[in-house]
Amino acid sequence: MSQSEQRPARRREALSAAGIVRVAIEILDAEGEDALTFRSLAERLSTGAGAIYHHVANKDELLEAAAESLVSGVASTPESLVPSDESVRALMLEVFDLIDAHRWLGSQLARAPWQAAVLLVFEAVGDRLVIRGVSERHRFDVASALLQYVLGAAGQYAASLRIPTAVGRSEFLKTVTGDWTSRAGPEELPFVHSMARQLADHDDRRQFAAGVDLILAGAAANPRT
Amino acid sequence: MSQSEQRPARRREALSAAGIVRVAIEILDAEGEDALTFRSLAERLSTGAGAIYHHVANKDELLEAAAESLVSGVASTPESLVPSDESVRALMLEVFDLIDAHRWLGSQLARAPWQAAVLLVFEAVGDRLVIRGVSERHRFDVASALLQYVLGAAGQYAASLRIPTAVGRSEFLKTVTGDWTSRAGPEELPFVHSMARQLADHDDRRQFAAGVDLILAGAAANPRT
């Protein structure tokens, strides 16, 4: 404590946008969305908060870059040229798993509509639809529907409570709806109450895949023009 | 300016949770999400910021209550008992229009997964699926898919730029992707570039409806078990 004052000195290699994004992802993954601040980031980088602004315009850009960095890993060129639903399904599940592994990514994708990461998913989905042979007329509709579906799931799972499967039906409903449920019994929410077991027991990933299949089945059925 | 100091005095009727939520919605609608702070709210209510905490636990609860207040208006009992896709479609579009009219609602619904407002939409969708005669085995899948789809669209449109239809293709892409597009030409994003016209010209609402039809067509086709 009686250490004499001395200025910090500039040890350390130069900062870079890529390095900042990498550390930001580490913080987001390890400690969650709220833990990422310019102060915490600067501390981890042994620098001042202001230094970051020399490489990243602001926090939004930082989050978009972090999202793009992760998404670009899964949304690459289709590996198969065989026309089938399988490659579309596989891609959608890859995106799902990525969000599952990085919860903050869900909120980030849902936040800004045409950020780079979202565009990459749209491109990847579209590429596979072209290979699958979806007619030109329906491509845009199907790609949009799949994109919006995965973004909805992203936001949903990102904030979800990850209920242990052991939890029983009534306890689950209580957890999920808080005291709100007590205001609304089976008479007011018949459907929700009839689905309580599925809500408590369902597997998020399987559920997600079922929705993808529904959209692809609709695409195959060629809906009304 | 030489007015003598005097304490504010307690004119005004008592605060209430409902009144606070009403004024919060007014601020959100008129000035957007960022404009709603406990300070701005308190000013509009001619009170201190702390007073609000006697009626609302925190800002999250306030936003959830605001969302529920709006959603409860559209997600009421089905008006028709005729089994058809039409009532499902109509409900989905009502939710879409509600989000369109209150942009902040999109982000709010996408933010917290099982808040009251989301549960109300799930219930309303489910009720109509039961009437339509979707088999018990598929009800949960179809309701979940529709819910996630509308939440994805909600987040997307909430933040969307609302591009005037007059804007041309290249200008649109520039607006939407920023300088990111300049890094990625048609070789890297073939699908996005091939869809550029649809992206620029499409009608959000019609697009949304097309996705709903896709899911309903998939439900009718009875996807793989």
Next chain:
DNA sequence: ACCTGAACACCGTTCAAGT
């Protein structure tokens, strides 16, 4: 050119003091 860190203009939330 890049970095540093104090300063600025905000937040949500708390809490002693009033009525």
Next chain:
DNA sequence: ACCTGAACACCGTTCAAGT
């Protein structure tokens, strides 16, 4: 019981000063 508004513990962002 309810209200008031200053105070607290934060933010993102800016900017003079250093190297």
